[in-house]
Amino acid sequence: MQGAAVGELAIGGNFSHVITPDHVSHAAKNFAIVAEATGTVLYAGNANSYVRAIASFGGTTYVGGDFTSFGGVSRSHAAAVSPSFGVTSWNPKPSGNVRGMSADSGGVYMGGDFSAVRAVSLSSGSTLWSKSSSGGSVHSVMVYDGALFVGGLFETYNGTTQHGLVKVALSSGSLITSFNAHLRVDTGVGQYGAYDGEEIISMWPGPSSSQLFIGSGGHAPAGKSSNEAILISSSSGSRSWSTSTIGDCQALGAVGSTVVAGYHRNTANGSIPYPYFATQLEDSNGKLTNWDPKITGNQGNADGGNNGVQAIFSDSSTQTIYIAGAFTQYNGSSHKSLIAFTWS
Numbered sequence: 001m002q003g004a005a006v007g008e009l010a011i012g013g014n015f016s017h018v019i020t021p022d023h024v025s026h027a028a029k030n031f032a033i034v035a036e037a038t039g040t041v042l043y044a045g046n047a048n049s050y051v052r053a054i055a056s057f058g059g060t061t062y063v064g065g066d067f068t069s070f071g072g073v074s075r076s077h078a079a080a081v082s083p084s085f086g087v088t089s090w091n092p093k094p095s096g097n098v099r100g101m102s103a104d105s106g107g108v109y110m111g112g113d114f115s116a117v118r119a120v121s122l123s124s125g126s127t128l129w130s131k132s133s134s135g136g137s138v139h140s141v142m143v144y145d146g147a148l149f150v151g152g153l154f155e156t157y158n159g160t161t162q163h164g165l166v167k168v169a170l171s172s173g174s175l176i177t178s179f180n181a182h183l184r185v186d187t188g189v190g191q192y193g194a195y196d197g198e199e200i201i202s203m204w205p206g207p208s209s210s211q212l213f214i215g216s217g218g219h220a221p222a223g224k225s226s227n228e229a230i231l232i233s234s235s236s237g238s239r240s241w242s243t244s245t246i247g248d249c250q251a252l253g254a255v256g257s258t259v260v261a262g263y264h265r266n267t268a269n270g271s272i273p274y275p276y277f278a279t280q281l282e283d284s285n286g287k288l289t290n291w292d293p294k295i296t297g298n299q300g301n302a303d304g305g306n307n308g309v310q311a312i313f314s315d316s317s318t319q320t321i322y323i324a325g326a327f328t329q330y331n332g333s334s335h336k337s338l339i340a341f342t343w344s
Helices: none
Strands: 008-012 015-020 026-028 031-035 041-044 051-057 060-065 078-081 098-104 107-112 114-120 125-133 138-144 147-152 165-168 198-203 211-217 228-233 239-244 249-255 257-263 280-281 297-298 308-316 320-330 337-340
Touching: 008 051, 008 060, 026 041, 041 337, 060 107, 098 125, 107 138, 138 239, 147 198, 198 249, 198 320, 211 239, 211 249, 211 257, 228 257, 249 320, 257 320, 297 308
Parallel strands: 051 098, 098 138, 138 198, 249 308
Antiparallel strands: 008 031, 015 026, 031 041, 051 060, 060 078, 098 107, 107 114, 114 125, 138 147, 147 165, 198 211, 211 228, 228 239, 249 257, 257 280, 257 308, 297 320, 308 320, 320 337
8 A cells, every 4th residue: 555646545455346435346456546535446456466565656656566467468566557547668577576665766666575676767667776685575665764675584685694674775775784673583493483583574764764663573482572563763773662563563654653553463352452453652662552443353365364454554644544454344343454544
């Protein structure tokens, strides 16, 4: 989920229809662009498989995922939609599923289930630079603080060992060595050894330009935590605070002086203080607020049963936060997949 042009919201995932607020169902396969204010469908997409990543620049919306065709055109894992809602000639042809994507005036940056992080041209998709990654997929890519942040399950970037999160130069992809979040690495041992470290799967700009929110997933060993919302320095990687979300922190979005963390969990709340699937944290210290978005209910999906909140987009200009994922209820009533809240 991502802002597209002004007043537009692009949504992707694994779905066949978009139901607008007037309760009318509109055919849209795995991708759509809707009006932020009304939910009106502006573009009904047609991707033949999961859409996992969205970025935008200059009115063009860039899309990545598992698909091999998009809008009736052959596109391997990446495509672009023009401001007038046509599939463009942009065609970078990444060799695997795209999970993370970001864009600025210098290009489009992407990573996923292939052994590289790539920067490509905004117009053609030709490669500007490509750096190797190994040990796991890239899940999150974000242009921020004059650099590119890349998060995921990987162990090395361009031959340097640095687990889970790197900061690199936008122009070249070179590693910025002054930044290191010192995340706990995967042990490589046992059933969960490939993902029992701190795996950065979501990011959002921090409360100041020198800070960054990151969300980790993983299956931590006993006594350790890897499902966290974390605030770090965007220059050094040093940690201000971390709060366990009891489930992969799959999405983050700032709201005033707080951050909303979206996650999945597969157990009942019981005595755990966190509400199901999303919670609000004070950005100064990571402490829980008393807001409960009341989002519950597991859906079957194409992402390994990884339910809950999977994407968040926060629009400070309209003071609206959009929360999306594989859920079925809000406040005890049927409400699937996408909900918006306002704040003041």
